Amino acid sequence: MGSESAPERTIRLGSLELEARATVIVVASTLLLILDAYHHFIPSSTYAEFLFAKALERTLYYLIAPLLIILVFFRQSPAAYGFRLGDWRAGLKWTLIFFAVGLPILFFSARTPAMSSYYAQAERTVSEVLGTSALDLFGWEFLFRGFILFGLYRVVGPSAIILQAVPFAMAHIGKPELETLSTVFGGILFGWLAWRSKSFLYPFLLHWLINTFVILTAMGIIAWPVSS
Numbered sequence: 001m002g003s004e005s006a007p008e009r010t011i012r013l014g015s016l017e018l019e020a021r022a023t024v025i026v027v028a029s030t031l032l033l034i035l036d037a038y039h040h041f042i043p044s045s046t047y048a049e050f051l052f053a054k055a056l057e058r059t060l061y062y063l064i065a066p067l068l069i070i071l072v073f074f075r076q077s078p079a080a081y082g083f084r085l086g087d088w089r090a091g092l093k094w095t096l097i098f099f100a101v102g103l104p105i106l107f108f109s110a111r112t113p114a115m116s117s118y119y120a121q122a123e124r125t126v127s128e129v130l131g132t133s134a135l136d137l138f139g140w141e142f143l144f145r146g147f148i149l150f151g152l153y154r155v156v157g158p159s160a161i162i163l164q165a166v167p168f169a170m171a172h173i174g175k176p177e178l179e180t181l182s183t184v185f186g187g188i189l190f191g192w193l194a195w196r197s198k199s200f201l202y203p204f205l206l207h208w209l210i211n212t213f214v215i216l217t218a219m220g221i222i223a224w225p226v227s228s
Contacts, residue, residue: 055136062139086199
């Protein structure tokens with residue numbers, strides 16, 4: 001898993017030799033997360049427009065920039081970083097299992113006051129929620145479950161599944177506390193799914209299902225079925 005045939009290179013830091021690609025991945029992903037947190041360059045007039053603009057910006061930060069690093073600087077195929085279909089049978093199976101098992105928890109957590117007030121801020125249609133969420137999370141998942149996970153796996157092995165969940169959880173600070181705490185374990189689960197399927201696409205699909213379900217529930221569009 002990880003690098004396929006590219007030669008290993010090192011970066012010297014005094015008497016230390018650091019694995020070059022892993023070092024670049026950690027530094028670059030940290031810088032990209034900081035830039036995303038501090039800069040907003042696409043104008044918007046409403047909160048719904050802001051969310052869509054932010055999703056576009058994150059496509060640049062979290063998808064385009066890592067792909068350029070992989071192609072131009074590493075001279076590797078994005079497939080080595082999970083940008084492929086992978087084991088689609090296992091990927092789809094575990095995606096649906098995890099989503100189905102988590103539905104009751106997701107529903108009740110989405111109806112808590114903190115989650116409802118946070119995710120119901122913007123007036124959006126169902127199609128706007130689905131589209132903005134997909135655009136936002138595609139790059140988001142490639143950064144964590146593609147670029148970071150598969151890039152570090154070659155150096156640290158399965159521990160990369162745990163390590164990538166740390167910046168993922170930290171990137172949620174500012175969201176409701178319950179959600180941020182859950183991302184430590186959710187990030188590990190997404191990482192395992194990427195490792196098992198050899199692709200970031202299935203964590204993306206699972207994250208998109210979870211995110212849209214939570215938002216639509218918080219907005220009151222999805223309600224628990226009640227028998228008459």
